[in-house]
Amino acid sequence: MWDERYSTDDYVYGTEPNDFLREQAALIGEAPKRVLCLADGEGRNGVYLASLGHWVTSVDASSVGLRKATRLAEHKGVALTTLNADLTEHEFMPASWYGLTRQGVG
Numbered sequence: 001m002w003d004e005r006y007s008t009d010d011y012v013y014g015t016e017p018n019d020f021l022r023e024q025a026a027l028i029g030e031a032p033k034r035v036l037c038l039a040d041g042e043g044r045n046g047v048y049l050a051s052l053g054h055w056v057t058s059v060d061a062s063s064v065g066l067r068k069a070t071r072l073a074e075h076k077g078v079a080l081t082t083l084n085a086d087l088t089e090h091e092f093m094p095a096s097w098y099g100l101t102r103q104g105v106g
Contacts, residue, residue, distance in 0.1 A: 002062035006042055013041065015072055017048035025052060038087060043069020043080060050078035057081040059090075 005012060017025075028035060031053030037046035042065045046058035050073060058069050058080055066082040073080035083090075 002041070002060070003064040006062055006065040006068060011042050011044065011068065011072070013044060015042075015044050015047075017045045021045050021048065025049065028054065036092075040069060041065045043072050043082075046080055047073050047076055047078060050080050051076055055079070055081075057083055059083045059085050059087065061086050 025048070028049070033054050035046075035049050035054045035056045037043075037049065037056055037058045040046045040058035040060050041062065043058050046056045046069060050056045056079075058066065059082075060066050060069070061084070063084045066084055069080060069082055
């Protein structure tokens with residue numbers, strides 16, 4: 001379903017982050033932090049957080065959306081890690097994103 005929806009050249013929800021994220025992003029703390037963006041679709045929110053200096057992993061079930069997220073990150077000149085996963089089945093490692101800095105990551 002989502003692969004089909006994202007299969008156009010246009011970004012379905014645009015390339016700017018949603019207003020709520022923009023308003024609340026400071027609550028993440030001073031960059032860099034490891035940030036997990038769940039159901040990130042075409043990456044607009046993850047790319048925004050990466051542009052603030054965070055290390056972002058964008059997760060989505062749509063490989064088409066994640067390819068567009070990668071393209072958007074490249075266009076904006078930021079690094080973005082993507083993970084194609086079904087959130088109803090994928091298991092994340094405990095404490096993989098909360099409170100870790102790049103120096104603390106293996």
